Amino acid sequence: MKLGIIGKPQSGKTTVFNAASGHQEAVGDYSQASHRAIIKVPDERVDKLAELVSPKKITYAEIEFLDAPGFTGSGKEAGTLEINPELHHMDALMLVIDAYSPDAHPQKDIQNLIDEMILADQVVVENNIEKKSRKMKLTGDKSAHNELDLLKKCQATLDEGELLINLNLASNEEKMLRGYTFLTQKPLLIAINIDEDKINQQDVIADDFKEHIITSKRDVAVICGKMEMELVTLSPDDRQLFMKELGIKVPAVEKVIQKSYSLLGLISFLTAGEPEVRAWTIKKGDTAQKAAGVIHSDIERGFIRAEVVAYDDYLQYKTMSAIKAAGKARLEGKDYIVKDGLYC
Numbered sequence: 001m002k003l004g005i006i007g008k009p010q011s012g013k014t015t016v017f018n019a020a021s022g023h024q025e026a027v028g029d030y031s032q033a034s035h036r037a038i039i040k041v042p043d044e045r046v047d048k049l050a051e052l053v054s055p056k057k058i059t060y061a062e063i064e065f066l067d068a069p070g071f072t073g074s075g076k077e078a079g080t081l082e083i084n085p086e087l088h089h090m091d092a093l094m095l096v097i098d099a100y101s102p103d104a105h106p107q108k109d110i111q112n113l114i115d116e117m118i119l120a121d122q123v124v125v126e127n128n129i130e131k132k133s134r135k136m137k138l139t140g141d142k143s144a145h146n147e148l149d150l151l152k153k154c155q156a157t158l159d160e161g162e163l164l165i166n167l168n169l170a171s172n173e174e175k176m177l178r179g180y181t182f183l184t185q186k187p188l189l190i191a192i193n194i195d196e197d198k199i200n201q202q203d204v205i206a207d208d209f210k211e212h213i214i215t216s217k218r219d220v221a222v223i224c225g226k227m228e229m230e231l232v233t234l235s236p237d238d239r240q241l242f243m244k245e246l247g248i249k250v251p252a253v254e255k256v257i258q259k260s261y262s263l264l265g266l267i268s269f270l271t272a273g274e275p276e277v278r279a280w281t282i283k284k285g286d287t288a289q290k291a292a293g294v295i296h297s298d299i300e301r302g303f304i305r306a307e308v309v310a311y312d313d314y315l316q317y318k319t320m321s322a323i324k325a326a327g328k329a330r331l332e333g334k335d336y337i338v339k340d341g342l343y344c
């Protein structure tokens with residue numbers, strides 16, 4: 001999964017990026033440098049299974065973070081944006097909002113950033129409408145007609161200040177638009193970056209932004225980037241201690257990952273054996289056969305059935321022989337819908 005971090009300058013993008021990745025990139029320097037990190041998704045199920053199985057290798061699911069400057073925060077007046085083209089290849093975007101500085105105006109910033117995302121997509125739509133129309137005129141080729149109509153529908157939507165994710169597209173339309181990788185078609189996680197002294201008001205603050213939450217499209221996470229950036233440099237034990245003292249229930253990185261997974265409809269399943277204990281990421285609702293394809297396309301092709309154990313049963317019985325003796329291993333076929341669980 002790839003998550004692009006955007007926001008106006010000095011909103012705390014690099015701070016949040018450091019908090020998520022453990023990197024120590026310079027913050028507060030107005031630098032327009034992009035940063036990239038691939039991090040392991042913390043997963044205590046993997047840790048616990050590894051304790052039982054003692055595998056040769058432990059592999060966590062991974063997330064790529066891209067800290068991408070370039071948005072200005074000035075909304076419709078932003079003009080030409082110089083954003084990192086890689087942003088278009090992210091699965092979801094995280095919008096970091098300054099709610100820490102004394103004169104912060106987070107609600108206005110959210111609207112301005114959304115307007116800038118719309119602006120970026122308007123440019124892509126306009127260029128492509130022009131290109132397609134010209135080509136159709138020159139070649140008399142009518143085959144691009146549907147796509148041109150669809151682009152015009154997108155243009156009208158954006159011109160009204162609406163996001164493309166709110167268009168209810170048919171699956172063939174969805175397919176036609178895929179190559180354009182529009183920013184406003186991506187799920188958005190709004191990270192409200194609060195000051196250290198507001199940490200114990202997280203829930204109240206979250207409530208102020210709840211009108212932005214749209215199921216499976218947009219979510220809100222309240223975090224304190226600066227504090228979390230410091231926490232990530234501590235040893236796990238010290239981190240637990242400080243988190244408790246500060247009243248941080250879930251580290252920002254876990255909050256962000258959990259919310260992005262849920263926005264994108266992702267779940268993870270585990271495989272366990274002596275060679276490797278591993279977490280894999282799939283779409284919620286995928287069948288066992290499709291999930292097998294994530295492991296290897298050959299396994300998907302030749303898939304007949306998988307041996308499945310509930311994670312809690314594995315922890316309780318501890319070995320495959322005990323699990324089998326207790327009748328807790330089941331065989332599931334191609335059409336089995338995979339749940340967050342364990343597959344052997």
Ligand SMILES: Nc1nc2c(ncn2[C@@H]2O[C@H](COP(=O)(O)OP(=O)(O)O)[C@@H](O)[C@H]2O)c(=O)[nH]1
Pocket residue numbers: 007008009010011012013014015016026027028029030100193194195196223224225226227
């Ligand atoms: N007090 C406070 N300052 C923050 C917080 N997050 C970021 N900052 C400060 O804001 C400035 C800009 O942060 P930076 O991450 O470089 O912003 P970017 O331009 O969006 O990458 C830095 O001086 C940070 O220390 C926060 O949660 N609390």
Ligand SMILES: [Mg+2]
Pocket residue numbers: 013014015027028031069
């Ligand atoms: Mg920065």
